[in-house]
Amino acid sequence: MKRKILITGGAGFIGSNVADAYLADGYEVVVVDDLSSGSLENLDSRVKFYQLNICSPALEEIFAREKPDVVNHHAAQISVPYSIENPINDAEINLKGFLNVLQCSVKYGVRKVILISSGGAIYGEAEEYPASENCPLNPLSIYAIHKLTSEYYVRFYQYQYNLTYTILRYANVYGPRQVAQSEAGVVSIFIEKLLHNQAPMLYAYPDEPEGMIRDYVYVKDVVRANVAALDKGDNDVFNIGTGQETTTSFLYRTIAWQLGTDLRPIPGPPRKGDLRRSLLDCSKAFKELGWSPLYTLDAGIRETIEFFKNKESLK
Known part of the structure; x- marks a missing residue:
């Protein structure tokens, strides 16, 4: 039986490219996207699509119906200036929305969550250059603060509910x-x-x-990291860039x-x-995920x- 992967934000730029790769590898793919920045034109006809905001209580109905094995969480508000001007709205999507995804994942037996974080923002004006995953975190925007908070959330859900995760901190894709x-x-x-x-x-x-x-990284390289994260990198965090x-x-x-x-x-x-x-220093991804750009x-x-x-x- 094919594994089923639910991708939030899967009609968007990166998420849709990830969906194509999962389909090519034989997985069943479900996409949840409110189309605020994504497009149906990006989706393969084999994808099962739900138009929904991840903050909606109706998200639970999708999890109950689809029962995905893996959740790949790409849905996000991605603009740093917007997050500073609209911090409450940024929190609604990037915090409340993700908590909704985590609650549903625990309730309906999801095996693993792949969380997309930001290597381009979370380190701030980094103390080391290039920044490794061990570099002190110094978020200097609301967007970055919420991405870091999401990382703490998924770690808590692993500790409390044994929900496996992998965090990918993207450079500029x-x-x-x-x-x-x-x-x-x-x-x-x-x-x-x-x-x-x-x-x-x-x-x-x-x-x-x-x-x-x-650090500009091409989307096809980023997609390969998302494929590797399906079976590697459990309960760990990886920079995904070029250095x-x-x-x-x-x-x-x-x-x-x-x-x-x-x-x-x-x-x-x-x-x-x-x-x-x-x-970003991406040597850890090479060693543990077998990934490099x-x-x-x-x-x-x-x-x-x-x-x-x-x-x-x-x-």
Whole structure:
């Protein structure tokens, strides 16, 4: 009998790519998504889909009906500036929603929960660089605080109810299906703007005009980590990134070069919650999950540009 995996936020950018990989490996996939940022276009026809907010009491009915073996929790409010401006709403989704998922998981016999956390935010202005999983946690935004709190929640549920978990702390993920909105979608924002011959905003601190330093990891590599986490990494936490630092300016130049444009970006000030730098040490994932990134930035950007070009040609 095939194992059944329920993916919250599974119609979104990353979740839908994970769903495709699980289907390809022969799993039965159920998706719960309120479509606030996800799209039905992202879903394979074999996916069983429920349009629902994870905060809804009706979530229990889905768990009772489907009885999943594994829950992959991707549903989230992902914008750092939004979390600072709207902390209560961020808590509703990222805390209350996740607690609802955990309560249902315990009640209906879920074997394992894969929690998606944020390596790009949870360490703050890290004391070590690149940041390992043992680096002191210093969340400097509401979003990051709630992601850290979620990690404590799932650890409690393991201690109290013996619910197995794996936590994946993502770096800055990019790739096909990414939505060009909020700071989390900088790659898609740059690509879509340049495809329309429009100059995007490039945010930077005055003393660091090249922009913030980030660790950009391609979505297909992230998907492989989610596959590995099904049977490995029990009750542990792993950074999922590249360990390669990239400034926003370098990222922009890479995209502009591949698109053959010399359009200059518009300089802008940092936004609320913007970290100066973020870079992850992912050696633990290699040792214990057998995972490491395969895509270079050039290769990942190339595939992402092709996706957006094809999308434009269909309009």
